[in-house]
Amino acid sequence: MYVENNQAIETKKIPVLSYDEFYNEAADFLSKDEVHCVNYFAFPYGEKLKFVCAFADDKEHKIALLSYEFENKNINDLNLKSLTETFPAMHVFEREINENFGIMFQGHPWLKPIRFPHNRYDKKLQVSQYPFYQIESEQLHEVGVGPIHAGVIEPGHFRFICNGENVLSLEIQLGWQHRGLETLFLKNENWLGRNLLAENIAGDTAIGHAATFANIVESLAEIKISKRLKIERMVALELERMATNTGDMSALCTDIAYQLGAAVFGILRTPIVNFTQKWCGNRLGKGMIRIGGTHYPLTPELRQEMREVLKKYKKKFLEMAHKSYHLVSLQDRFDDIGTLTEKQVRLIGAVGMAARMAGLPRDIRKSHPSGGYEFVNFEPITLDSGDVFARFLLRSKEVQKSLKLIDTIISTDSIFAETDDMFEVDKPLTIQKDSFVLSLTEGWRGEICHVAITGGKGNLLYYKIKDPSLHNWKALELSLRNLEISDFPINNKSYNLSYAGNDL
Amino acid sequence: MQYIPDVKGVNLPAPYRGRPVISNAKVDENKLAGMCPLKAIGKNPLSIDLGRCSFCGECAFKCPEKIKFTQDYKLSASRREDLIIKAGENKLLKVNPKYVRDEIKKVFGRSLKLRQISAGGDNSAELELNASSNANFDMGRFGIEFVASPRHADGIVITGPISENMAEAVKICYDAVPEPKIVVLCGTDAISGGLFENSPAVNRKFLDSIKVDLFICGNPPHPLTFVNGILQLIEK
Numbered sequence: 001m002y003v004e005n006n007q008a009i010e011t012k013k014i015p016v017l018s019y020d021e022f023y024n025e026a027a028d029f030l031s032k033d034e035v036h037c038v039n040y041f042a043f044p045y046g047e048k049l050k051f052v053c054a055f056a057d058d059k060e061h062k063i064a065l066l067s068y069e070f071e072n073k074n075i076n077d078l079n080l081k082s083l084t085e086t087f088p089a090m091h092v093f094e095r096e097i098n099e100n101f102g103i104m105f106q107g108h109p110w111l112k113p114i115r116f117p118h119n120r121y122d123k124k125l126q127v128s129q130y131p132f133y134q135i136e137s138e139q140l141h142e143v144g145v146g147p148i149h150a151g152v153i154e155p156g157h158f159r160f161i162c163n164g165e166n167v168l169s170l171e172i173q174l175g176w177q178h179r180g181l182e183t184l185f186l187k188n189e190n191w192l193g194r195n196l197l198a199e200n201i202a203g204d205t206a207i208g209h210a211a212t213f214a215n216i217v218e219s220l221a222e223i224k225i226s227k228r229l230k231i232e233r234m235v236a237l238e239l240e241r242m243a244t245n246t247g248d249m250s251a252l253c254t255d256i257a258y259q260l261g262a263a264v265f266g267i268l269r270t271p272i273v274n275f276t277q278k279w280c281g282n283r284l285g286k287g288m289i290r291i292g293g294t295h296y297p298l299t300p301e302l303r304q305e306m307r308e309v310l311k312k313y314k315k316k317f318l319e320m321a322h323k324s325y326h327l328v329s330l331q332d333r334f335d336d337i338g339t340l341t342e343k344q345v346r347l348i349g350a351v352g353m354a355a356r357m358a359g360l361p362r363d364i365r366k367s368h369p370s371g372g373y374e375f376v377n378f379e380p381i382t383l384d385s386g387d388v389f390a391r392f393l394l395r396s397k398e399v400q401k402s403l404k405l406i407d408t409i410i411s412t413d414s415i416f417a418e419t420d421d422m423f424e425v426d427k428p429l430t431i432q433k434d435s436f437v438l439s440l441t442e443g444w445r446g447e448i449c450h451v452a453i454t455g456g457k458g459n460l461l462y463y464k465i466k467d468p469s470l471h472n473w474k475a476l477e478l479s480l481r482n483l484e485i486s487d488f489p490i491n492n493k494s495y496n497l498s499y500a501g502n503d504l
Numbered sequence: 505m506q507y508i509p510d511v512k513g514v515n516l517p518a519p520y521r522g523r524p525v526i527s528n529a530k531v532d533e534n535k536l537a538g539m540c541p542l543k544a545i546g547k548n549p550l551s552i553d554l555g556r557c558s559f560c561g562e563c564a565f566k567c568p569e570k571i572k573f574t575q576d577y578k579l580s581a582s583r584r585e586d587l588i589i590k591a592g593e594n595k596l597l598k599v600n601p602k603y604v605r606d607e608i609k610k611v612f613g614r615s616l617k618l619r620q621i622s623a624g625g626d627n628s629a630e631l632e633l634n635a636s637s638n639a640n641f642d643m644g645r646f647g648i649e650f651v652a653s654p655r656h657a658d659g660i661v662i663t664g665p666i667s668e669n670m671a672e673a674v675k676i677c678y679d680a681v682p683e684p685k686i687v688v689l690c691g692t693d694a695i696s697g698g699l700f701e702n703s704p705a706v707n708r709k710f711l712d713s714i715k716v717d718l719f720i721c722g723n724p725p726h727p728l729t730f731v732n733g734i735l736q737l738i739e740k
Contacts, residue, residue, distance in 0.1 A: 203628025
């Protein structure tokens with residue numbers, strides 16, 4: 001069956017197939033260029049383990065849902081035919097299901113742990129015992145880095161297999177940031193508490209994840225928010241995108257010792273996050289997004305201030321961006337480094353900028369628009385060189401696109417003539433029972449996907465979170481193949497993936 | 505002009521939520537305490553534990569006559585109990601030199617090299633710590649710097665609630681820092697566990713075995729909050 005982004009349906013309406021039927025239907029979807037899997041997970045459903053899989057059709061702007069179930073008592077003997085064997089993009093989903101429930105997928109190349117969650121199936125396997133790929137050879141050596149890194153960054157373990165300076169293989173082990181988020185969404189029965197949890201999934205995407213969460217709850221509680229609030233949330237999302245992209249350009253310049261770019265882009269991020277603070281009280285947008293309303297309407301004064309901030313920002317940003325990508329020394333370090341092809345990003349199921357930099361136009365703002373994006377005709381930007389330079393240039397182009405979008409919107413007074421929806425913390429929510437909602441948002445990194453499933457009392461049965469990083473870490477691993485190990489930092493910064501978002 | 509000349513006297517604009525003040529107005533304390541998902545609000549007299557508070561500000565929206573968040577960004581103290589703000593007090597939060605260990609006063613002051621450990625947080629505190637070193641906040645001018653190796657560090661700054669998966673790495677890193685060493689807990693998650701306090705995926709046992717020298721509040725702490733907290737700790 002098909003749903004639209006954020007459409008609540010009764011869970012029982014999702015067709016329950018046998019695994020063989022599921023496999024065949026899933027394979028049909030995955031064979032289509034315009035379709036990709038946005039989520040596939042299992043969760044305890046009464047006496048059964050229920051598996052739900054969602055395929056986004058980017059052309060038809062709808063999402064197909066399939067499911068299958070097994071009795072709990074039978075799951076230990078399951079050995080299902082792996083989709084990953086034919087469709088490598090499915091590797092993370094099958095690994096996650098295996099890690100959580102011990103389900104075997106026959107033909108999966110290697111069912112490795114994703115995040116060592118507290119409720120994993122095999123508790124004997126510790127985070128320090130990750131089964132790294134190894135090559136036996138007298139000529140090769142391994143370099144292990146982490147979990148603690150040299151800078152102020154999140155923990156992860158990177159294992160390189162090198163021939164001299166040349167990287168043959170990079171494998172990234174995550175899970176160190178795991179703090180039990182999905183479990184806490186169920187344990188915390190207070191909607192404000194859940195809203196705060198959503199803001200704390202990935203601090204650099206506080207607005208992206210909180211907006212996705214708000215969309216889900218509003219759909220479940222049948223709350224219709226005003227056009228104005230939808231637009232304001234879109235502006236917030238675009239500010240978050242601009243701030244991070246600017247910061248990432250600074251980080252990339254830092255790693256090639258281009259001091260001017262590092263300092264100027266670094267300084268330019270500040271007025272954006274400071275404006276976000278002026279708007280909602282927090283530089284990263286915590287507090288901005290609330291269910292069904294806001295404490296912080298975008299007033300005429302704020303809009304005027306935003307116009308001034310962005311005008312100054314734009315002039316300096318364009319000057320610095322122009323100077324940097326015409327700089328021969330920058331081109332020399334970024335060109336043809338860490339290149340992925342369109343075929344590769346498609347195979348691994350990359351989303352967001354990690355897809356668009358190599359010509360794959362995946363962008364939820366266009367394919368499954370919700371909220372404010374329903375009112376703008378958004379066209380994604382794609383580049384085709386797939387290298388570090390493409391990821392640098394794409395950020396600059398994304399910033400310019402966000403600027404233009406915000407500028408048009410905040411100058412349209414009629415949008416803001418409407419009264420804003422104000423948030424009331426103790427307004428009771430009537431949550432639809434036995435329902436299922438899937439929500440997609442194009443965060444700055446790419447596609448964020450949350451799913452909520454409710455029980456017979458309108459209680460939360462399951463809450464699934466997917467940060468775009470879950471897919472895109474594989475892109476970083478592949479980018480490093482046959483590069484010098486000294487090219488790792490610029491590749492890492494060029495993706496800027498989330499550990500917290502992966503580890504949950 | 506991007507550089508902030510005086511980090512101690514910046515006026516942050518509302519609605520930035522800094523140190524709260526609580527009035528003596530009569531309100532339904534049970535209701536206020538009950539609404540806080542982080543259980544940061546205590547009763548009789550009404551109090552807010554800034555080590556638990558995520559500064560979401562919902563209590564102040566609910567009861568503006570009782571709770572007001574000021575724009576005071578100095579939110580650090582050297583004792584855990586000093587983070588609790590009570591009704592009727594308009595007490596500034598600061599590091600009381602009386603409670604700073606003598607060896608910190610003796611050894612540190614002209615410069616401070618810190619090793620940051622990220623342990624189960626959401627990366628927001630890390631973003632603000634990185635911003636503390638940028639050209640705007642520029643804490644490097646005070647000799648405060650983050651270093652790569654714990655062997656080169658005078659202390660550690662922990663962010664995040666300390667996940668079970670990071671517990672061992674945190675301990676190893678702490679052990680690798682030479683004595684005397686400073687321990688800073690930065691942000692709500694690190695100070696109390698925050699939203700993750702009762703998570704089965706968190707393991708905070710490490711904190712029972714060490715002395716914490718500085719608590720810096722916020723979710724995440726503002727760069728100015730961090731810089732001022734460290735300065736208060738090492739100032740002679």
